[in-house]
Each structure stands twice: as C-alpha cells, then as structure tokens.
Amino acid sequence: MRIASLSFRYGRRAPWVLRDARLVLDPGDVVEVTGPNGAGKSTLLRLAAGLLRPVRGSVEDRPRVVGYAPERFPADQPFTVAAYLRHMTAVRRTNTDAIGHWSERLGMDHLLGQRLPDLSKGSAHKVGLAQALLADPGLLVLDEPFAGLDAATRAELPEIIGEVRARGGIVLLSDHQGDLRTFPGLRRCEVRDHVVREPEPTEEEAAEEALTTLEVAVPASRAADLAARLRAEGCAVRVTQQAPGQATGRVREEAG
Amino acid sequence: MTAVLALARFRVAGYVAGHRALQPLMGLLVLLAILYATAVPAGQEIAATADSAAMLVPVLAWAARGLLDTEPDEQRGIALSALGPRELVSGLLAAFSSLLVLAAVAEGMLLLRLTTSPTVAVLLTGVWLHLLSATAGLALGALTSRPILPSPAVSTIALIFGYLSMLILSMAGARWLTVPVMGWMRDAHHGVLLSEAALISVQSLLWPAIGLAAYAWLRRTRP
Numbered sequence: 001m002r003i004a005s006l007s008f009r010y011g012r013r014a015p016w017v018l019r020d021a022r023l024v025l026d027p028g029d030v031v032e033v034t035g036p037n038g039a040g041k042s043t044l045l046r047l048a049a050g051l052l053r054p055v056r057g058s059v060e061d062r063p064r065v066v067g068y069a070p071e072r073f074p075a076d077q078p079f080t081v082a083a084y085l086r087h088m089t090a091v092r093r094t095n096t097d098a099i100g101h102w103s104e105r106l107g108m109d110h111l112l113g114q115r116l117p118d119l120s121k122g123s124a125h126k127v128g129l130a131q132a133l134l135a136d137p138g139l140l141v142l143d144e145p146f147a148g149l150d151a152a153t154r155a156e157l158p159e160i161i162g163e164v165r166a167r168g169g170i171v172l173l174s175d176h177q178g179d180l181r182t183f184p185g186l187r188r189c190e191v192r193d194h195v196v197r198e199p200e201p202t203e204e205e206a207a208e209e210a211l212t213t214l215e216v217a218v219p220a221s222r223a224a225d226l227a228a229r230l231r232a233e234g235c236a237v238r239v240t241q242q243a244p245g246q247a248t249g250r251v252r253e254e255a256g
Numbered sequence: 257m258t259a260v261l262a263l264a265r266f267r268v269a270g271y272v273a274g275h276r277a278l279q280p281l282m283g284l285l286v287l288l289a290i291l292y293a294t295a296v297p298a299g300q301e302i303a304a305t306a307d308s309a310a311m312l313v314p315v316l317a318w319a320a321r322g323l324l325d326t327e328p329d330e331q332r333g334i335a336l337s338a339l340g341p342r343e344l345v346s347g348l349l350a351a352f353s354s355l356l357v358l359a360a361v362a363e364g365m366l367l368l369r370l371t372t373s374p375t376v377a378v379l380l381t382g383v384w385l386h387l388l389s390a391t392a393g394l395a396l397g398a399l400t401s402r403p404i405l406p407s408p409a410v411s412t413i414a415l416i417f418g419y420l421s422m423l424i425l426s427m428a429g430a431r432w433l434t435v436p437v438m439g440w441m442r443d444a445h446h447g448v449l450l451s452e453a454a455l456i457s458v459q460s461l462l463w464p465a466i467g468l469a470a471y472a473w474l475r476r477t478r479p
Contacts (some may be wrong), residue, residue: 067337074330
C-alpha cells in the first residue's frame with residue numbers, strides 16, 4: 001500500500017493538515033504514527049483507512065478488507081453489544097463465530113448483553129476494537145487503541161497486532177500511551193508541521209537494538225516452529241545446532 | 257444478504273430502536289387526521305391521492321433526513337471503512353425503504369376514507385404518485401442530512417425552504433424547474449393527470465435525480 005504525494009485540508013479555505021505526505025506500507029508492517037496533539041495523526045489514519053478522500057495525491061493498493069477502530073467508539077446507539085456485533089458481522093460478510101472469538105480475546109464476554117450506551121469508556125473501546133478485527137483485516141487502522149483499556153487487554157493487544165502482521169496484514173496506529181514502544185520491528189512515522197516523515201532511529205535506540213540478543217535453547221524438534229514464530233514477530237533468527245549427542249537446538253534471536 | 261443490504265438493515269434497526277422514526281410518523285398521522293377528517297367523496301379519489309402525495313413530501317424528507325442522521329458520525333466512518341462508497345447506496349436504500357412504509361400508511365388511510373370502493377386506476381395512481389413523492393422526499397432529505405449541512409438549524413430551514421420552493425415554482429407553472437407538486441394536484445383536480453402521466457413522471461423524477469447525484473458528489477468530500 002502506498003500513500004503518494006498526499007495533501008489534505010478540511011475545506012477550501014481551511015489550512016492544510018497534511019502536505020505531500022508519502023509513505024510505503026508493506027505487508028507485515030506495523031507503523032506507529034506519532035506527533036503532537038492536533039498535528040494530523042487521526043487525519044492521516046482516516047485517509048489511510050479510506051474515510052477521507054485526499055485533496056491531492058492518492059492512497060494506492062489499499063488492502064481489500066479494512067478494519068478501523070476510532071479513538072472514541074460511538075456508544076450512543078440503541079443496540080446491545082451482541083446485537084451490534086451481529087449486525088457488523090453481517091455487514092462484513094463474516095461468520096458470527098468471530099464475535100465469540102474476539103469477545104474472549106478482548107475480555108468482553110460479560111458485556112455482550114449490555115446496551116452500548118451503558119458501557120464504560122474502556123468497555124466501549126473494546127467493542128470498537130472487536131468490530132475492527134471481525135473480518136481479519138488486511139489493513140488494521142487503530143486510533144489510540146490502548147486508551148482506557150484494562151491491563152489484561154493492554155497485554156493482549158500487542159499479541160493480536162503481531163498475529164495480524166504474521167498473516168501479512170498492515171497495522172497503522174497512533175499510540176500516546178506508549179504501550180507498543182517495545183514492539184519488535186515497529187516502524188514509526190511522525191506527523192509534524194503538516195509533513196509526514198520517518199525519523200531515523202536515535203543512536204540509543206539503534207544501540208539498544210544492536211545489543212539485544214537472546215539465546216534460547218529448545219529441543220531440536222521444536223526449533224523450526226519457534227524460529228518461525230519469532231520471525232513472524234519481526235525478529236532476526238539464526239538457528240545453530242549444538243554438538244552431536246546433545247538433543248537441543250539453539251535459536252539465536254537478534255532484535256530488528 | 258449483501259453487505260449493502262446488511263448495512264441498510266442495521267440503519268433501519270437503529271432508526272426504529274432509537275425511536276427517531278416516531279417523529280415523522282406522528283407528523284404523518286397529524287397530517288392524515290387533517291386530510292381525512294371527512295371522507296373522500298365519490299369522483300374525488302384521484303384528486304385526493306394527488307393532494308396526499310404532494311403534502312407528504314416534507315414529511316418524507318424529514319423522515320429520510322432523520323434516518324440518515326440517526327447514526328453517529330464515527331459509526332458512519334466505520335461503515336465507510338467496511339463498504340467504501342457503497343455506504344452511500346446503503347443509506348439511501350435504508351431511507352427509501354422507511355419512506356415506502358410511511359407512504360403506504362398514507363395510501364392505506366386514503367383508501368380507508370374513500371366512500372366508494374377504489375378502482376384499479378385509483379390504486380395504481382396512488383402507488384405511482386406516492387413513489388414520486390417518496391423520491392422527492394428522499395432527495396430533499398439526503399441533501400439536508402448532517403454530512404451535507406452539519407448545522408441542525410440550517411438543515412431544518414433548508415428542508416422547509418426546499419419544499420416551499422417546490423410549491424411556489426410549480427404554482428407559477430414552472431414544471432421543469434422543480435418537482436411539480438402543485439401540478440400533480442391541479443392536473444388531478446382538472447381530470448388530466450392520467451393522460452399526462454409519462455410527462456409528469458419525467459418532470460417529477462428529473463430534480464430528485466439531479467439532487468441525488470449532487471448528494472453523491474458532495475459526499476465524496478463530506479464523509
């Protein structure tokens with residue numbers, strides 16, 4: 001997917017929010033959009049998701065299935081959580097089994113019978129995430145996905161993002177909470193002064209990444225499986241065999 | 257069920273469950289109570305049908321606008337991310353289906369208040385004129401919905417003036433410049449409505465078609 005020379009403003013006389021933004025997103029990319037408040041992060045996310053139409057430039061090769069979770073889920077709707085998600089599975093042409101799956105993953109089984117307007121902010125936010133994930137999106141756009149979530153779901157969400165990446169999906173998100181800072185292979189792009197740029201990693205970050213090496217000893221039969229899982233999470237993996245007679249494989253993992 | 261129909265169903269369900277559908281329904285019932293305080297005398301069936309269809313336009317526009325505006329803006333964004341531009345088709349489909357229900361209520365009430373049994377010609381004229389009325393209401397409602405006119409005050413005024421302009425222009429005889437609602441009534445009362453049915457259909461569908469095309473074009477930059 002490619003954001004090509006994209007410029008956007010909300011009206012003819014309104015100031016430009018983004019000017020000549022360029023970004024290439026490859027399958028498996030997880031990109032965090034950073035920048036000060038009001039810089040245009042949410043606008044960039046909406047443009048990427050197809051909610052807004054660029055004034056100039058274009059978004060090319062957007063994956064067919066897009067999941068979008070807004071910063072504030074619109075809870076003022078006359079449905080229970082289950083009824084709302086059932087409608088969304090019909091709209092997404094996907095199986096209703098997905099409701100049970102994502103409700104369990106996001107720790108919201110107990111909310112299914114509740115009415116949307118009665119939900120707390122965090123619970124409503126989970127519904128927003130669930131609807132975005134229902135159809136296995138090729139592009140998942142999350143606007144502040146960690147805001148208001150409980151600890152268990154905060155821990156689960158990076159796993160889910162890793163799974164979307166592992167099957168070749170693109171994840172684009174803004175995250176003021178910083179929960180994804182340590183996510184392996186995370187790309188960052190910064191929106192500042194109407195411009196989108198990818199900052200070079202700081203020396204500290206680069207040094208940290210170069211130095212983080214993890215050695216894991218596993219039975220040889222499991223080495224290939226573990227190496228594949230780690231690669232899916234963006235790690236560089238080198239498998240070395242130990243001396244004959246020792247029935248273990250050695251997986252050497254390097255960050256980045 | 258296609259995704260467009262599923263989204264239309266979701267929107268109609270939200271419109272009904274949120275009780276917003278009651279507002280135009282109450283308006284319609286008041287209008288019908290006034291229109292049919294006395295029974296329709298024999299020979300006036302076609303004229304009564306035309307009166308009903310013409311007076312129904314603002315109520316139907318109100319209903320269409322209400323349905324399109326029921327959904328929070330962020331939910332419309334979610335729908336857009338799921339369906340892309342087909343989201344717009346789904347909204348219009350949902351709105352038109354709700355207008356058909358209101359038009360059917362009006363038509364049913366008219367038939368109940370006839371003093372003689374309705375002929376096939378009366379029935380078909382009723383369906384035809386109320387479809388024209390629903391199309392005009394759909395276009396006016398869509399053009400005054402929140403994505404196009406975010407201010408509720410401006411939107412309400414635009415809806416009222418939109419209907420008034422239909423009345424005034426068609427009263428002045430400018431049939432091609434608007435939906436000729438006054439022309440429907442005049443022709444029906446003069447007994448020439450059915451002989452000019454094809455021309456009236458074209459005149460009545462022209463501006464709604466332009467209005468809906470304008471709505472689709474404006475929505476490109478107004479999600």
